[in-house]
Amino acid sequence: MPRPGRGVAEVKARSAPHELSARFSPLGDSALLLTFGAVIDPAVNDRVHHMAHCIAMSGLAGILGVVPSYTALGVHFDPRVWDHGSLERALQELGAARAGAVPLRTVVIPVCYGGEDGPDLGAVAAHCGLTPAQVIARHSQGVYRVHFLGFAPGFPYLGGLDPALATPRRATPRTQVPRGSVGIAGGQTGIYPLETPGGWQLIGRTPLALFDPLRAEPCLLRAGDLLRFEVAP
Amino acid sequence: MSLRVERPGLFTSVQDLGRPGFQHLGLGPGGAADPLSHRLANLLVGNAPGEATLEILLAGPVLRFEEPTLVALCGADLSAVVEGRARPMPMPLWRPVWLGAGARLAFGAPRLGARAYLAVAGGIRAPVLLGSRSTMPRAGLGRLLRAGDAWPVLEQPRHFPAPLAALQASGASWTSVPWFLPWHHELSFDRPLALRLIPGPQAGALTPASQAALFQEAFRVAPASDRMGLRLAGPALALAAPQEMLSAPVATGTLQLPPGGGPILLMADRQTTGGYPRLGELATVDLPAAAQLRAGDACRFRAVAAGEALALLRAREARLEILAETVKSRLGRRDSGIISA
Numbered sequence: 191m192p193r194p195g196r197g198v199a200e201v202k203a204r205s206a207p208h209e210l211s212a213r214f215s216p217l218g219d220s221a222l223l224l225t226f227g228a229v230i231d232p233a234v235n236d237r238v239h240h241m242a243h244c245i246a247m248s249g250l251a252g253i254l255g256v257v258p259s260y261t262a263l264g265v266h267f268d269p270r271v272w273d274h275g276s277l278e279r280a281l282q283e284l285g286a287a288r289a290g291a292v293p294l295r296t297v298v299i300p301v302c303y304g305g306e307d308g309p310d311l312g313a314v315a316a317h318c319g320l321t322p323a324q325v326i327a328r329h330s331q332g333v334y335r336v337h338f339l340g341f342a343p344g345f346p347y348l349g350g351l352d353p354a355l356a357t358p359r360r361a362t363p364r365t366q367v368p369r370g371s372v373g374i375a376g377g378q379t380g381i382y383p384l385e386t387p388g389g390w391q392l393i394g395r396t397p398l399a400l401f402d403p404l405r406a407e408p409c410l411l412r413a414g415d416l417l418r419f420e421v422a423p
Numbered sequence: 424m425s426l427r428v429e430r431p432g433l434f435t436s437v438q439d440l441g442r443p444g445f446q447h448l449g450l451g452p453g454g455a456a457d458p459l460s461h462r463l464a465n466l467l468v469g470n471a472p473g474e475a476t477l478e479i480l481l482a483g484p485v486l487r488f489e490e491p492t493l494v495a496l497c498g499a500d501l502s503a504v505v506e507g508r509a510r511p512m513p514m515p516l517w518r519p520v521w522l523g524a525g526a527r528l529a530f531g532a533p534r535l536g537a538r539a540y541l542a543v544a545g546g547i548r549a550p551v552l553l554g555s556r557s558t559m560p561r562a563g564l565g566r567l568l569r570a571g572d573a574w575p576v577l578e579q580p581r582h583f584p585a586p587l588a589a590l591q592a593s594g595a596s597w598t599s600v601p602w603f604l605p606w607h608h609e610l611s612f613d614r615p616l617a618l619r620l621i622p623g624p625q626a627g628a629l630t631p632a633s634q635a636a637l638f639q640e641a642f643r644v645a646p647a648s649d650r651m652g653l654r655l656a657g658p659a660l661a662l663a664a665p666q667e668m669l670s671a672p673v674a675t676g677t678l679q680l681p682p683g684g685g686p687i688l689l690m691a692d693r694q695t696t697g698g699y700p701r702l703g704e705l706a707t708v709d710l711p712a713a714a715q716l717r718a719g720d721a722c723r724f725r726a727v728a729a730g731e732a733l734a735l736l737r738a739r740e741a742r743l744e745i746l747a748e749t750v751k752s753r754l755g756r757r758d759s760g761i762i763s764a
Contacts, residue, residue: 218621218674218704219732230669242447255446257672264672266443269707269736274729303711339449340696342668343562347670383449384563401448403552403564409448 199283203221212241212263212285214278220269222277227261235337236292238263239414244284258338258413260347295415299329299381299396300372300422301372307395310360312390314374317357325393328352329372329379329419336415344383344401348417351379363389370396372419383409397422424490426543428572432484432530435568437549438540438691441477445553446695452675453557453564454693456650457538459711460498462743463606464542466750467495467519469580474546475556479539481717483530484568487539491587492522493544493579498610498629499536499715504529507596516601519754521590526597530618535612536715545577559692602753604746610712610738615641615721618709620678621729625666625700633660637702638724645685646718650692653716656685662700670698676705676713678724688713706732707737 210222224241227234238258244257245265257264268275292390303326304311315322332347334350341347356377364387367373371382373390382388400410411417428435438461441454455478462472475486483501488494494515496503503514507526514520514528517537522528528541540547549556551564558565581587590598611617620638629637642657662682673679677689679699686702690713705713706727716722727735 215624216621216704216729217672218676219707219729219736221672221704223670223672223676228669254443256453257446257695259671260669262669262671264446264674264695266446266674269733270740273733338670338696339447341449341694343445343448343450345449384561388720401562403562407555408445408450413447 192420203307212237214274214281216274217264217266221264221266222274222281224263224265224281225261226263230260230337232349234261235335235349235414238338239292241281241285242413244287245281248284250280250284259340260337263387279381292414295412296333296418297336297411297415298418298420299372299398301394301396301419303329303394308372308393310391311372311393314355314357314393318354320354325355325422328355329393330421332418334379334417334419336417337411338413339409339411342382342384342386342401344411345382345419346400346411346415348379351377353377355379357391359389360391363387363390368395370398370400372396394419424576424578425573426492426547427487428484428568428570428574429487429527430485430725431568431570431572432479433482435484436478436482437475437547437568438478438557439555439563440473441557441650442553442555446672449695450553450562451559451651451693452691453559453650454555454691455540455557457498457610457714459606459609460538461540461542463517463604464495464497464540465546466747467497467517467604468493468542468544469751469754470542470544470546474542475549476543477541479541481533481537482620483539485701486528488522488526488528488576489524490576491524491579491590492526492576493519494522494528495519496539497542497604497606500534500541501539502531502534503539504531505596508594509596512596514597515599515603515621517605517607520597520599521587522597523590523595530538533717535607536610537717538714543576544579548577549576551589559689562691570649577642600753604750606746610715612715614746615723616712616716618713618722618724618734619706619727620703620724620731620735621706621732622726623678623701623703625662625680626702628662628664628666628700629702630661630663633658633662636660638726639722641723642685644716644718644720644722648716648718650690652657652690652693653688653713655688655722660702666700668698668700670696671701673697673701674704676710678702678705686756690714706735708732708735
């Protein structure tokens with residue numbers, strides 16, 4: 191059984207994107223939304239994480255939360271410190287100054303595929319016209335991008351699933367999906383950080399805890415990480 | 424010394440000002456759904472705004488206090504009653520109140536609003552997880568109150584806001600000061616509740632009829648509402664053309680429009696990102712009033728600019744600062760006249 195925290199395999203630097211080019215809009219009266227593009231694109235997502243990194247490194251006062259997503263970054267501010275205009279100007283300056291490269295980590299997630307851990311492996315294989323072993327091989331050969339964490343604490347929105355593995359959600363969602371379950375829904379793959387109801391096709395399960403509020407860094411993954419699945423021994 | 428839970432009530436949770444700094448991990452901010460009532464209750468017992476209070480939803484708990492305890496109850500009127508040495512007496516709201524040793528605090532029928540906040544001098548000492556004592560059971564952070572719980576209470580400030588001796592001498596169930604905070608008006612218990620909405624990117628993508636309906640017709644709060652969001656039922660709202668939506672950051676107060684359903688107003692335990700069309704965000708000053716809506720209550724939206732909503736928020740914060748100074752100086756007075764029951 192791998193020890194928690196063992197997942198981080200390598201850390202490199204990601205080069206800074208060349209331009210900020212964000213559209214700023216209000217997200218209510220005490221947050222700004224920075225939009226960098228309209229479609230899922232690693233280059234756009236890099237800009238999101240670069241800006242988030244610039245803000246984290248800047249030590250700007252009065253920033254309450256910085257939330258990356260596929261193409262947009264939410265910045266929740268203290269209304270006693272900032273308004274939309276003053277924060278936009280400060281962020282424009284930060285983006286132009288560039289606070290160095292964003293660390294690029296690769297995290298390896300061991301997965302017990304099939305059996306009780308992945309009760310839908312056979313159904314996914316049948317849907318895709320592959321054998322279960324081929325599904326495991328394709329899923330564990332991919333390199334995935336953690337576009338961002340959302341939906342539930344520590345849940346990664348992953349890009350990079352082999353299109354040959356795309357499988358629709360189950361017709362009837364399960365009332366309880368065990369935490370750590372690895373699933374496929376349409377063209378997406380993901381990991382359930384908490385025990386929740388869910389309709390994804392479950393192909394395996396990791397023993398790593400994606401979210402543990404007692405850890406100094408509660409989530410195993412960070413937005414912007416690269417991720418690989420590995421067949422657990 | 425502790426606060427004992429004899430009955431937990433419908434949904435009684437420990438809340439403070441939440442964990443807004445963990446949203447990049449997918450963890451919603453949480454905290455008091457009505458942060459104004461929470462802060463005022465804390466203010467009245469001499470606590471910092473971020474100390475934990477009990478958020479009490481509709482059907483309240485039965486709590487027993489072993490020792491004299493300084494408390495304040497703000498927000499909804501849930502027919503709180505103190506059963507002490509004297510016969511049961513209504514518990515006054517919006518005031519600092521000394522409860523006598525062995526007093527039981529019970530609740531009856533909800534009269535006004537949905538959520539009451541009970542502050543105890545020194546705060547509710549629930550464990551701190553990720554910088555907050557707020558309960559968010561879905562994320563494995565804390566749990567609801569249970570019968571038999573004993574929450575530790577810190578030593579009480581014996582001469583504040585009025586000498587504890589006055590309570591002990593009178594034989595009453597509670598004593599209080601002869602003033603209260605008239606801030607219940609800020610929660611506007613009027614129905615339909617008027618809510619100010621900063622139009623979002625998809626408000627203009629609604630059909631003309633739906634745009635008119637959003638700002639002219641009333642919506643009702645559906646029973647499936649909770650601390651994640653208020654589900655609203657009302658006129659059918661439709662987009663003029665289907666929109667390709669990617670999950671993107673949302674805020675507390677975001678009004679989103681899922682397909683084939685009524686709009687959902689996101690509350691404290693919301694998700695951090697959402698993939699539904701964003702009709703707008705509530706002005707933050709109106710969030711406390713929205714948190715007091717019950718299932719079946721009606722509300723209406725009125726458009727407001729982001730800058731105007733921010734000005735309203737700053738004005739309220741300035742008034743809260745002045746109020747905090749006033750209350751502190753009053754609480755410091757020894758001989759401010761005492762009422763008891």
